[in-house]
Amino acid sequence: MRLDLKLTGCRALTMDPARPAAHTIGLWQGRIAGLDEQVEDLPAAETADLGGAVVLPGFIDAHTHLAWNGRRTTDIAGLTTIAGILDRLAGAPGTGWIEASGYDPRAVDRPLTAxxxxxxxxxxxxxxxxxxxxACVVNSVVLRQLPGIDSDGWLTENEQLAARTLRLPYSVDEIVEELHESARQVLAEGVTMxxxxxxxxxxxxxxxxxxxAYQRARLPIRVQLMVSAHVLHPVAADPADGIARAVDLGLHTGFGDDMLSLGALKLWTDGGMIARTAALSEPYAGTDNRGQLADFEESMRAAVIDGHNAGWQLAIHAIGDRAVDFALDAVAEAQRQRPRADARHRIEHCGLVRPAQLARIAELGVVPVVQPTFLHAYGDDYSEIMGERRAPWLYRGRSFLDHGITVAGSSDRPVADGAPLRAIEFMVRRRSCGGRAIGPDEAVTVEEALRAYTLGSAYACRKEDVLGSITPGKLADLVVLGDDPRTSDDIAQIPVLATMVNGTFAHNSAL
Ligand SMILES: [Zn+2]
Known part of the structure; x- marks a missing residue:
C-alpha cells in the first residue's frame, strides 16, 4: 500500500482512548490509514514533517449559522451611542433595504427607535x-407594512419574524457567497465541520x-444542515407509516454524504438571554419578567412528536430552564408514544439548567449543545440577570459530565465569537472577558473541553463513527496547533497552523 500523505513529527492528541497519542499519521483516500508503527514503513506520495506541532481531530462546531455570519450587513457591534450608529448607517449604498447587525441594546446610551x-x-x-x-429595530417604513404591531421600532421573536419575512428571500447566489466567506473564516480557526x-x-x-445554495457552494468544510421544523407539513403517507407530517419526499436526519448531509430538525421553544426572552421558571432578577415560550405548548409539542415519528433527530432550542422543562417533557412524551432507540435528541443552548433537571437530561439521553463563548462575552450580564443563586447553573460543563451526559461544543456564530480555542479556554477557566468567575464549579479539564469540541460534537451530529478522533478508518480531518492546549497559559491565543479536511490542507498558514 502507498499512502497519499504521511505526517511525521506530530504530537497528536487523538481523542481515541484506545490510542491517545501518536507521532506519525498515514493518510490514504481522505481517511486515516494508520498511526505510528502501522504506517511508518509504508511508502507515501508525499511526506510532511510537522516539527513537533500538536495535531488534533478537526474541531466540529455543532451549532452555527454560516449564511447569517457571512452576510454583508453594516456592522454596528461595539458602537455605544445612537449618534454613532446613525452615522454609520447614513448613506448606505444601494437602493433597497438598509441592513445592519450587531446591535447591543445593553451597550448604547439609550434604546434605538424607528x-x-x-x-x-x-x-x-x-x-x-x-x-x-x-430581536431587531426597524424604521417606520417597515412598521407600516406590519399592521397590528404597535411598537417604537423594537421587535422580538414573532414580531421580529414578521419583519424579517418582508426582507426574505436572499438569492441562492448571495447565500453561496456568504457561505464561502464563512468557510474561509472557520477553517482558519481549525473547524472542519x-x-x-x-x-x-x-x-x-x-x-x-x-x-x-449549500449543494451549489461545494464548500471546503463538511456541513450538516438542520432543517427548520416550520417546513414540516401534512403528507399523505400510508397510515401504517405513522407519519402525519414530514419534509418533502420523507427526507430526514442522515440523508446525504460525508461532506453535506441533513442533520436534525430544528425547533424553537423560547428566545434568548440578551433579549430577555429566554423562558425562566422564576423571573429575571429584579423584574417580574419570566421570558416567553416561542409558541403555544400544544403546537410545539405536536412538532416534537411529528418530527420524532418522521425519523428526525430533534434539535430543540431551549435556553431558559422553563423551556428546558418543556423540551424534556415533550421528548419523554414522544419516546413514550413511539420508543426510538438512540434517537439522540439534542437541546440547543441548554443555557440555564436547575440541579434537578440534570438527571432527567441523562435519563432521556438528550445531548446539550452548549456555547461556552456566550459566557466569555456576556457572562457578566447573564450573571446579573440570573442573580447569585442561579448564575452557577449557566451553560454547565462539569455537572453534565458527572451525570454521564455527552457535552457538545458549539459557537452559535455570529451571536458570539466562533473560535473553538476561545470556547475551550472558557470551559477550562470559566472567566468572562470582564474577568468575572462564572460558575467556576462547572470547569472541566482541557482534555474534556477538547473532547466536547471533537468527539462530543461529532456525537451530537451522529458522526462519531467517522469523525471526532484520529482513529484508523475515520475521515482525515485534522487541525495543527502551535502549542499544546494542555500546557498553555492562554489557550485562546494558540495559533492554528493548518486545517485539513478529507486528507488535504484546506487552510495552511504556517506549514
Ligand atoms: Zn443559533
Missing part, C-alpha cells in the same frame, strides 16, 4: 438586527431554497 432610523433612511426600509438573533442551525424557514433562514 424615529431615529427614519432620520437616515431616505424612505428605504431599515432592519437592525440585535446580536442575539431574537459545521452544523448549520436551521435552514428553510424561521428567524434565521435566508430562503426556502437554502439547501440548494
Amino acid at each position: 424615529a431615529d432610523l427614519d432620520r437616515i433612511s431616505d424612505g428605504r426600509p431599515v432592519y437592525v438586527a440585535d446580536l442575539s438573533g431574537h 459545521c452544523a448549520e442551525a436551521g435552514i428553510g424557514a424561521g428567524l434565521i433562514a435566508s430562503s426556502p431554497l437554502e439547501a440548494a
Whole structure:
C-alpha cells in the first residue's frame, strides 16, 4: 500500500482512548490509514514533517449559522451611542433595504427607535438586527407594512419574524457567497465541520431554497444542515407509516454524504438571554419578567412528536430552564408514544439548567449543545440577570459530565465569537472577558473541553463513527496547533497552523 500523505513529527492528541497519542499519521483516500508503527514503513506520495506541532481531530462546531455570519450587513457591534450608529448607517449604498447587525441594546446610551432610523433612511426600509438573533429595530417604513404591531421600532421573536419575512428571500447566489466567506473564516480557526442551525424557514433562514445554495457552494468544510421544523407539513403517507407530517419526499436526519448531509430538525421553544426572552421558571432578577415560550405548548409539542415519528433527530432550542422543562417533557412524551432507540435528541443552548433537571437530561439521553463563548462575552450580564443563586447553573460543563451526559461544543456564530480555542479556554477557566468567575464549579479539564469540541460534537451530529478522533478508518480531518492546549497559559491565543479536511490542507498558514 502507498499512502497519499504521511505526517511525521506530530504530537497528536487523538481523542481515541484506545490510542491517545501518536507521532506519525498515514493518510490514504481522505481517511486515516494508520498511526505510528502501522504506517511508518509504508511508502507515501508525499511526506510532511510537522516539527513537533500538536495535531488534533478537526474541531466540529455543532451549532452555527454560516449564511447569517457571512452576510454583508453594516456592522454596528461595539458602537455605544445612537449618534454613532446613525452615522454609520447614513448613506448606505444601494437602493433597497438598509441592513445592519450587531446591535447591543445593553451597550448604547439609550434604546434605538424607528424615529431615529427614519432620520437616515431616505424612505428605504431599515432592519437592525440585535446580536442575539431574537430581536431587531426597524424604521417606520417597515412598521407600516406590519399592521397590528404597535411598537417604537423594537421587535422580538414573532414580531421580529414578521419583519424579517418582508426582507426574505436572499438569492441562492448571495447565500453561496456568504457561505464561502464563512468557510474561509472557520477553517482558519481549525473547524472542519459545521452544523448549520436551521435552514428553510424561521428567524434565521435566508430562503426556502437554502439547501440548494449549500449543494451549489461545494464548500471546503463538511456541513450538516438542520432543517427548520416550520417546513414540516401534512403528507399523505400510508397510515401504517405513522407519519402525519414530514419534509418533502420523507427526507430526514442522515440523508446525504460525508461532506453535506441533513442533520436534525430544528425547533424553537423560547428566545434568548440578551433579549430577555429566554423562558425562566422564576423571573429575571429584579423584574417580574419570566421570558416567553416561542409558541403555544400544544403546537410545539405536536412538532416534537411529528418530527420524532418522521425519523428526525430533534434539535430543540431551549435556553431558559422553563423551556428546558418543556423540551424534556415533550421528548419523554414522544419516546413514550413511539420508543426510538438512540434517537439522540439534542437541546440547543441548554443555557440555564436547575440541579434537578440534570438527571432527567441523562435519563432521556438528550445531548446539550452548549456555547461556552456566550459566557466569555456576556457572562457578566447573564450573571446579573440570573442573580447569585442561579448564575452557577449557566451553560454547565462539569455537572453534565458527572451525570454521564455527552457535552457538545458549539459557537452559535455570529451571536458570539466562533473560535473553538476561545470556547475551550472558557470551559477550562470559566472567566468572562470582564474577568468575572462564572460558575467556576462547572470547569472541566482541557482534555474534556477538547473532547466536547471533537468527539462530543461529532456525537451530537451522529458522526462519531467517522469523525471526532484520529482513529484508523475515520475521515482525515485534522487541525495543527502551535502549542499544546494542555500546557498553555492562554489557550485562546494558540495559533492554528493548518486545517485539513478529507486528507488535504484546506487552510495552511504556517506549514
Ligand atoms: Zn443559533
